[in-house]
Amino acid sequence: MSKLSWGMIGGGEGSQIGGAHRVAATLDGAFTFAAGALDIDPEKGRDFAVRLGAGQDRAYGDWREMLDGESSRPDRVDLVTVATPNNTHFEITKAFLQAGFNVLCEKPMTTTIAEAEEIVAIARESGRLCAVNYGYSGYPLVRQMQAMVAGGELGRVRLVVAEFAHGFHADAADADNPRVRWRYDPAQAGISSVVADCGSHALHMACFVIGQEVTTLSADFASCIEGRKLEDDALIAFRMNGGTVGRLWTSAVAVGRMHGLTLQVFGEKGGLRWAQEQPNQLIWTPLNEASRILERGSSELLPAAQRASRLAIGHTEGMFGAFGNLYANLAEAIHAQKEGGRPDKQNLSFPTAEEGLHSIAAIHAAVASAKAGGTWVAVER
Structure with missing residues (x-):
């Protein structure tokens, strides 16, 4: 081409x-x-x-x-x-x-x-x-997770737990740092900071992997650093249209956490666990069996993951490859x-733009829920 x-x-x-x-x-x-x-x-x-x-x-x-x-x-x-x-x-x-x-x-x-x-x-x-x-969502083993769920290897997905927590906005002295300041300014960031910035990635990944959308949610927001107009930590419980229960934690003040993007999926027949900081390995635990490690680049992976890999097994593929x-x-x-x-x-x-729309609807629902003390709110569809 x-x-x-x-x-x-x-x-x-x-x-x-x-x-x-x-x-x-x-x-x-x-x-x-x-x-x-x-x-x-x-x-x-x-x-x-x-x-x-x-x-x-x-x-x-x-x-x-x-x-x-x-x-x-x-x-x-x-x-x-x-x-x-x-x-x-x-x-x-x-x-x-x-x-x-x-x-x-x-x-x-x-x-x-x-x-x-x-x-x-x-x-x-x-x-x-x-x-x-x-x-x-471009990481090979994230696509492996999606393919395993779609292929029924986990059975019905009962629970999904997503995290995206880091500590790089934990220093109150950074209040005037332009790279940090705009993220907590509603005029530039919108109605949400860490949920829109990081939590939306984790929520999208949950939806992408299990093939469901969020229907209702309950959120608790916190501004841990005084003076911030938008949240720097959030905890969200959610329900999905396929019956899956979801949990999401996202934070910008979690000192010691680096990138902190992880996803765990628990189904009737087994569970999966993946962390973006160790992107070459996916932990797969079939029901009543020992956990095993699925390696990026392995010939045993499903076609969706193999197509997304460029290097031989054992070599690191990271963010550039995922975006690529x-x-x-x-x-x-x-x-x-x-x-x-x-x-x-x-x-x-x-x-797609449709997925972008769903994320925005979930962000707005989370803001509304947090303002209402955690009341369950429907996500517009």
């Missing part, structure tokens, strides 16, 4: 997430970086885009300039990644979808349910792809779109 061209908005030099996207998009040779509006400072953004390989005429000062410039080109970019602060996701994603571009948006896709519903509708009407970067799997899936879908064909369904595992 020929290489596709790719553009990025946000994720400039020094960005926490921009570098990961740039490695992931080009990991399998599917995309070439062609255009960007990378920084809130127009000149810094232009300079960095040129250093990354964009032509002078495709190094843009802001996203509106990029939209105008790319829309008029016969060789416009095939995919645009939006990696800007939360409060800008809706406007940028909407504009590019309406102009006929495929979009990969950082999570959360929007800050309101109405905006998320509008993005879903525009994507459907335009026929463009709109994906959301719940990138951890989303870009690889998107590339196949875009090639099919351009050629009028149908992509292999087994390779279309990227999170």
Whole structure:
């Protein structure tokens, strides 16, 4: 297949997430970086885009300039990644979808349910792809878990327990650190901080793996550092439409926890346990049997996990590879779109705008529940 061209908005030099996207998009040779509006400072953004390989005429000062410039080109970019602060996701994603571009948006896709519903509708009407970067669903052994659940190896799933807890916002002295401050500012982050930032990843992974959606939930939020307007710790109990019971803990003040993304799935016939910091191993415990370790890269894994692996067994594949799997899936879908064909369904595992909408609805329900003292709240569908 020929290489596709790719553009990025946000994720400039020094960005926490921009570098990961740039490695992931080009990991399998599917995309070439062609255009960007990378920084809130127009000149810094232009300079960095040129250093990354964009032509002078495709190094843009802001996203509106990029939209105008790319829309008029016969060789416009095939995919645009939006990696800007939360409060800008809706406007940028909407504009590019309406102009006929495929979009990969950082999570959360929007800050309101109405905006998320509008993005879903525009994507459907335009026929463009709109994906959301719940990138951890790209890990090979997460896809192994999903395939095992779908194949009935666990039987009916009774319970799912998800965590995403770290301690990197635990220092009260960081109140004026711009990388931390915006996450607790409702004007930039929206109605939620750690649940939207980290908890949404864990919740999406739970939904992705067991193939169910959240219907009701009860939440307890805490702002452990004085002065924060949004939560830095949360505990959520939830119920799913397939009858599964769920538990989620997410925190930004858990000193000693590094990345802290884990998922445990407990079914009638056995249980699974995976941790993102040890991504090469999945613990599988069949009912009444000893636990065993499933290794990434093993020939015994199911096809979904084997397709998502690049290295031989024993070598570490991490976040770049997981994000790269989303870009690889998107590339196949875009090639099919351009050629009028149908992509292999087994390779279309990227999170969609519909999944982004479900996450936003769950976040809003959690905020409402927490404000009401933990009352059970229905998640809008």
